[in-house]
Amino acid sequence: MPKNVLGKIYETLAENINDALISINKEGKIILFNQKAGNLFNLDPQKIVQKKIWDILVTSEFTRSLVSIVKNAEGAYREQIILFPNERLFLMQIFPVKNPEGKNIAALAILKDLTELRKIEKTMHQLIIDVSHELKTPITSIKGFIETLLEGSYQDHKVCYHFLQIINEETNRLIRLIINLLDLSIGGQKIQDMTFKPIDPAKLINTLYNMFKPLAEAKNLILEIESSLLPIIKGNEDALMQVLTNLMDNAVKFTGILNKGKIKISAQILEGEGKVKIDITDTGIGIDKKNLNKIFEQYYRIKDGPASKLGGIGLGLSISKQIIEAHKGEIKVKSIHGKGSTFSIILPV
Ligand SMILES: Nc1ncnc2c1ncn2[C@@H]1O[C@H](COP(=O)(O)OP(=O)(O)O)[C@@H](O)[C@H]1O
Ligand SMILES: [Mg+2]
Structure with a gap:
């Protein structure tokens, strides 16, 4: 040369x-x-x-x-x-x-x-701490309920059923967490490769209601559902269910901390726009203005205030946003700090 x-x-x-x-x-x-x-x-x-x-x-x-x-x-x-x-x-x-x-x-x-590398290292380290904590919480709770059942509570049908419902919900939480960690895949599929089928949104929110009822009661929260007649939408049921459970998880978590409050699941059709809107409204701790658009970022959690003690890894909303965008929909939040929040998903019919 x-x-x-x-x-x-x-x-x-x-x-x-x-x-x-x-x-x-x-x-x-x-x-x-x-x-x-x-x-x-x-x-x-x-x-x-x-x-x-x-x-x-x-x-x-x-x-x-x-x-x-x-x-x-x-x-x-x-x-x-x-x-x-x-x-x-x-x-x-x-x-x-x-x-x-x-x-x-x-x-x-x-x-x-190496500055950026060190930042990533720190994030990963924090992630491991958060993930371990997140796994520990439901497992400890499952173990506690199983032990109580084994000690004799299983003989009381009503108590037994109630405990099994909680165990079921906690197990679902574990599954969701693991799904979230497995690189954002839903039911074994990547978000990009999701398949879409006609779904009945009324069925989604009823499942959601039944799934969270025992957990809400255990945390002293009122759970309500309200819906008008809804059209069929096209989407991936597992993925949409994951979004809704992420939103409900948050609502229960950030309202439950107050030991009282109300969560409402509501759905309506946006006439003229050909869209369905599902709202999850809570009377929880709310989100201050400066954090409102950051919460959809990966691993972002609000570090100050009462929420900091609650655990979480900050993936739920970022994954939800990706899923909703893959449906050509929108996810929005309105919140008043100290009063409560409404998360809305808007999906084309
Ligand atoms: N319903 C809610 N009320 C108050 N704060 C919320 C609510 N939903 C989400 N947040 C805030 O947004 C952050 C990110 O939520 P998310 O992505 O689900 O992560 P995680 O639940 O693991 O913390 C939470 O840590 C919390 O600070
Ligand atoms: Mg969450």
């Missing part, structure tokens, strides 16, 4: 690589300072090539390592994690550049920005 082509390739590489590249020669003169390095140190690369590194950058762990390698004929490769003053974390790698006799003639530093 002709040398000038190779030179151009290196140049292209240096400018497009995601890392900051800095190289100095034996005199400390800067011979390479790519745009990423410019961004990092807030300098214009055009203006500093050929200047001495110590005239350009304040002395730091980084400049000291770079200079020490180039000054010392035998200086060897170094790797270290360093924190820049503006709270950014870097992996610093410094390579000696050798002449044919094996003596160092320059030093090349690669600075890899």
Whole structure:
């Protein structure tokens, strides 16, 4: 390959690589300072090539390592994690550049920005804590009810039935959680590959009502259902049920904490628009304005206030939004902090 082509390739590489590249020669003169390095140190690369590194950058762990390698004929490769003053974390790698006799003639530093990686790491760590907590809660409850049954409550038919309903609901919660974690798949299908069939929305909300009745009662909440005559819609039943149970889960969770309140499931047809609207209204803790549009983001949970103690992993609403959008529908929220919330899904007929 002709040398000038190779030179151009290196140049292209240096400018497009995601890392900051800095190289100095034996005199400390800067011979390479790519745009990423410019961004990092807030300098214009055009203006500093050929200047001495110590005239350009304040002395730091980084400049000291770079200079020490180039000054010392035998200086060897170094790797270290360093924190820049503006709270950014870097992996610093410094390579000696050798002449044919094996003596160092320059030093090349690669600075890899790890800040984003560390953020992801933190999110994942928090996720594991949240998931373990979420799994533990229903399992502890299931175990508790089973033990009570085994100790004798099973002989009372009414109590037995009630406990089994709670166990059933808690098991559903576990299944939903696991489904949510399994990369947003519903009934084994990915959201993108969902199949659509005609569904009766009245049936969906009745199932929902029966499913949550025992749980609402156990938390001292009134559960109501209200519906006009509804047309058939086209959708994926498992997926829509997952959305509705996510919304009900939240309503029960964020109202139950107050130990009293009301949740209403209502459905109506939006005349003239050819759409069905399902609302889940609660009289729970509500959501303040600044958080209202963030709650649909993945892993977003409101960290302050009473909700922070409730657990959750912040996936429910983001998955619900994806499912509803795949149905060409809309999911909306209205809320008054301290008064309650209404989540609405609007689906085309
Ligand atoms: N009905 C509700 N009332 C009050 N806050 C809610 C309600 N639904 C959702 N939220 C807020 O939105 C956040 C995200 O909800 P979601 O995605 O379901 O995650 P999770 O339930 O795992 O926390 C919740 O943590 C909560 O702060
Ligand atoms: Mg939730």
